[in-house]
Structure formats: C-alpha cells, structure tokens
Amino acid sequence: MDTPCPGPSPAACWLTIADLHANNALQFASATGKFHAPMHSQATADPVPLLSARALAFSRNEEPIFGPIDFSLHAGEVVLIEGDNGSGKTTLLKVLSGLLLPSSGTIELHGETLTMSRLSQQVALMGHLPGLKADLTALENLEFSIGVFGLRAGNTPLLALASLGLQGYEHVAVRLLSAGQKKRVALARLLLVPAALWLLDEPYANLDKEGIDLVNRLLEAHARRGGAALITSHGAYAFTSGSPRRLPLRPAA
C-alpha cells in the first residue's frame, strides 16, 4: 500500500489524549523510550531532549483540561497527539509554546526551563489560525516572520514558497488565496524560521491529498535535519494513516 511517508520516516507515536489524562505518566514515558530506542539511536545518544514536560497539567476554571503528563521529545522525532474534539490538544500546544501558563509542572527546552517572560527561539507554533495578514502578500507576510523570528540558513522566502507549490503567488494578497493556500503559506513560515521544534495544530486541515503528502515530506525532512515536531490531529488520517509505523499507545487499565 502506498504509505504517505516513504523513505526513512520519523517514528510517529500515536499518543492519544486519553493516555494523557491517565495518570500513569511513568508508563507512558517508558513506553515511548522503549519504542524509540532501537529506531533512533540518535535520540537516545543525545541525553538532553529537545522538549521535555514534567507533570504538566492545565486546568481552566478548576476543570482539568489535560494532564498531568510527562513526556520528552528528542531531535528527529515526530509525535502525533490524537484525541477527540475538546480533549485539550490545542491547549497542550499552546501551553508548550508558552502562550498559556501551565497550572502545574514544568516545560524544558534543551534542558532550560521555559518562562513566559522570555520565550525560546527554538519553538514555532502553527495554530488553527494561519497568522497571516490578509492585506499583505504571501511574501510580505513571510518577511515579517523572518524579521521577528529569524531565518533558517540556506533558505529564502521565494524558495520556501516554491517548495510549497506556491510559485506565482508570491505577490498575491493573502486575502485572495484559498484556505489551503493560506495553510501552505503558514507552512512556508515554518520552513523559514530557525526553530527546531514545530508545534503544529491540525496541519492537515484544509489540505488536499497532495498537500497532506507535502506536509509529511516537510515533517520528514525536518526530523532528518535534527528537528522535532508535535502534531495534533483529530482524524485517523494523514501522517499515520495506513502507515506501518502507526503506534497506538494504550495505557494498561
């Protein structure tokens, strides 16, 4: 069968929010470690994970949204967080990016604790909203992001747009682009900014089959370069769909 992620694909671990809610954090951590150890020697060779969360929990109005969870993400890993609507996937990404203050627990990036007063250069978040100004062109939007976040070596906005199949749209106002094209511009931003950790909220939404393949190729390339990504998806499609590396992690009852 045609897997959407050919070649040396990064291990995707199928992490459900149900698992996140379960308090057996230790078991989850060990399960991840056990699974990844033989596949990614690089991940275990590097003792400091790119991202690690300890006893991370968030609650709103005393209602626990998720957690407490423990996990770590090493360079070269792509982890898929799967859960139903309202299970706290988006909130988890917002907390990890530093937009929201966790109710308890700590987040470490490269071993350094993340604080709200100074966020890391290493994290890029792509939320539900594309984060593009409708009246600016795709190129101008990307230039703004480069000014704020910086530029990855060996890339330019034009190259990034071309690699996402948006040649010819560089100077078109974003307002005139379709939802899928806007998503591609937002993805181009990820390619440009020098962040090692991508936090992608529903990266497959609004994309056609070709676009989904494209996202998967981007994720692979990013992981091969030593980056890491955390993706949410509420559907059982896309990155892990039909993939033999699909990894449902189920806690023991």
Next chain:
Amino acid sequence: MRYGTLGSACAALIRRDLLLTWRRRGDALNPALFALMVVALFPLALGPEPNQLMQIAAGIVFVAILLASLLALDALFRSDYEDGTLEQIVLSPHPLPVLLACRIGAHWLTTAVPLILVAPLLAEMLHLPRAVLPVLMLALAVATPLLSLLGAVCVALTVGMRRSGMLLALLVLPLYVPVLIFAAGACNAAQAGLPFLAPLLLLGAGLALALVLVPLACAAALRISIS
C-alpha cells in the same frame, strides 16, 4: 542560521503596520473625517456666532479628537487577534512590552498623526484665535501619544471579546479625563492670556511615565486576555 534580533523584530512590526495602513489608505483617513464631522456639528447646534464658538473652540477640538482616537482604538489589536498574528507576536522570543510599544507607536503614527494634521482646519472652523494654534498643536503632540498608550491597555484587556465598543468607551474615558483637562486647559489658559506651560509639562511628565509603564501593563493585560 540567523535568529531575529529585537531590532529586526521591531522594524518588521513597524514596517508591516505602515504597509497595512498604506494598503488601506482610504480607511486611514476615517478618524480625521470623523473629527471633522463632529466639529461641524457644534456650530449647527450652537449657532454660528464666532465669539461664542471661539470661547469653546479648543475644548471642542480636543473632544472631537479624543472621540476619534477612541473609535480608532479598536483596530489596535483586534485584527491581529482575529487572524492569529497576535499569537505569533506574543510567541516571539523578544520582550513583548517592546514589541507592543512599537505596535502602539505605529498605531499613533497612522491614526493620531492625521488627526494632528487636520487640527488646524478644525480650529479654523471654530474661529480659534491664531495665536493659540501653536499651543493647541503642542498640546496635541503631547496628548495624543498619551491617548494611544492609555487606550492600548484597555484594548488589551478587551481583545478577546466579540463586541467591546461600548465597554471599551466605559473603560477608556475615565482614563482620558485628566489628559483632556490638561490639554484643553493649556489652550484655554493661553487663550485667556494666562501661563499655559505648567499643564503641558504635566502632560509631558505623564507621557514619560506612560511610555515606560504602559507597554509593561499592556503586555500583562494581553496575557490575561488571551489566556
């Protein structure tokens, strides 16, 4: 690998805001048009006697400009919030207060400067004595940044709401009271031949304080309302 510096981030932000205003340059004139129309209402309501209008000219000009800048405030963070760019700005690795100060500065440039430019016309419509005009312009130059800064904190507090128009006015206007009193008071004093420097200096002191404190308060308020 080149990381964004604080300087490049501020430059990108200001450049973006100016570019956005340029793309919608028709809209940029709206606050000035609004002030013009408010001022035009007063002679219609009070009668055309130049002497009577002259007495209250400075006050009317200030109230009109204050209301116009109040209306323009909503654009400060709302569109950024709605399209997700505010999220990106908050997530940037640079100190948020500095970025917000740039944002407020760009807002002042694009909304208040047109108002200041149209002020001589407003003053002339109400027969303000020519000698008072420099004081009016000076007072506006000090007062309008203060209005933008004070308003920004309240906008930051209401940014997550769907409709905030009336509430925003309720939050902002009590903060605008002292600014209005000193700015219009300086002009009235000048018109009456009294010393007018003290209120202007007080405004300047307020502006200096606000320049330091407001970006910090704004960042804190924004964090509260996007959580």
Next chain:
Amino acid sequence: MNTLSLWFHKFGSPPTFYRLSRLLCPWLFAAACLIGAVGLYAGLVLAPADYQQSDAYRIIFIHVPCAWMSLFAYIFMAANAFIAVVWRIKISEILAMASAPVGAMFTAVTLLTGAIWGKPMWGTWWTWDARLTSELVLLFLYLGVIGLFSAIEDRRQAARAAGFLALIGIVNVPIVHFSVNWWNTLHQGSTVRLLGPSRIDASMLWPLLLMALATHIWFFASVLARSRSSVLEQESGKEWVREIVQAQGVRRE
C-alpha cells in the same frame, strides 16, 4: 510573601472560606443593622441642629460614611485585585469582584445624597468640583470593572482582567482629583466651598463614627455574602459543594 501565601492557602481555601462566611454573615448583618439604627437615631434625633444649616445637615450621617466607604471599598477591591493578579489566589479574585458592586452602590448613594444636600445648601444639584468629579469618575471606574467582569466568559480570567483594570483605576483617581483641582483654579467662577475647615462638634461626631462603623460592617457582610455565592457557583463541580447541597436537601425534607 511566604507567610502571606500560607495564610491565604489556609483561610483562602474555598470550603474554609464558605464555612467561615456562612458563620459570620448573619452576625455581621445584624451588627450592622443594630449599630446603624443606633447611629441613625443619634444622628437624626439626638444630635443638635446645625446653627447654619439647621436640620438639612443631618444627611451627612448617610452621605459622609458612604463617601468614605466608596473609597474604602475601592482600596479593598484594588488590594485584593493586586493579590489576584500577582499570585492568582482565587479567593482574592472573588473578594475583589464581590466588592465592586457594593462599592459602586456606596458611590452612587454618595452622589445622590450629595446632590440632595447640595440643592438646599448651594442652590444646585451638581457642581464641577474636584471632589464631586473624582467621585463620578470613581463610579465610572466601578462600572467599568463590573462591565469588564461580566463581559468575559471565563470567570477567573474575567476576575483577573477586571482586577487589572481596578489597579489602573487606583492610579487614575488621584490624578483625576488633582487635575480637576487645577482645572478649578483656572475657572474660578464656579468654585463652591463644599466642606470648609469646619470643626465638627462631639455631639455630631459620635453618631457619624457609629454610622461609619455600621457601613464598614455592612460592607464586609455583603461582600462575604456575595463571595459566598460566587464560591459556590465557581466550585459547583467540587465534592464539598455536593456535600453541602445534599446536607441542605436532607434538612429541608
């Protein structure tokens, strides 16, 4: 800060607060009514008539305590708001938001009684004096806090946002007072001497102090009553609330 947070965690835990306030509330209300009744009797009947204002001055026994309370309530609200914004202590959020409507009411009564008093004394309902204008701005600030609090869906976020506004307001009130004072010196035509440096006689002072005591107790009683119901509302999912509700249900049967 450590002892402070310890104290707050002990007495500020919602169940403890609920029980304490349920115990105190009826006594406080009773004490406020009793002392208020004595104070009113003393002020309206026992105290001698003023040699200048005759019986009209007796409104000060309502007006002045309310004016004091309008400021006291604001300071109480701002202090709690500060604790709520900085240390995110839930009871402080609730106390701050509960004192806003009570304070607003005191401010409105102050303005109303001031106008009623002003009409026979100065022949006008209203004058743009520094005191009156600051009181009016104070009312607007209260209304802004209440409006902001009720406009945000999430109760805790609303309390923090409105508390932040209350803190801005506490800087604003003295500035408004000062600016209106300055403004009055510019427009000398309309100055009215409100409360001159008059010395108040002891026979009038003690009813006034009694009334001040009564309004203070009343303030705390109604803040506690309001906080108690919002504690119940916000903690409605918790076990201790369920126990109380069940216990009351049993009693009613």
